[in-house]
Amino acid sequence: MKIAEIKELSTKELIERVDAEVAAYDQKRINHTITPVDNPAQIKQQRRTIARMKSELRYRELNNK
Incomplete structure (x- = not known):
């Protein structure tokens, strides 16, 4: 998965995707x-x-605080 594709995902989708990939x-x-x-x-x-x-x-996480 490319970095551009990762940045397009919402945070919730990204968390779910990380769990699935792990x-x-x-x-x-x-x-x-x-x-x-x-x-x-x-x-x-x-x-x-x-x-x-x-x-x-x-x-x-760091940019939202």
Whole structure:
């Protein structure tokens, strides 16, 4: 997910999306330990997407106060 797409989401949608992405990331990591994923770079990409979303949430939190 691109930064521009993240900024277009409302705060509520962004929070829900972060929760969903974290759950999917955890599941993918567990599955990877059991049976290796075809492309382990997907795990890295998903982790970075979560970080981008959390950064945007923190930015919004600091600017609203």
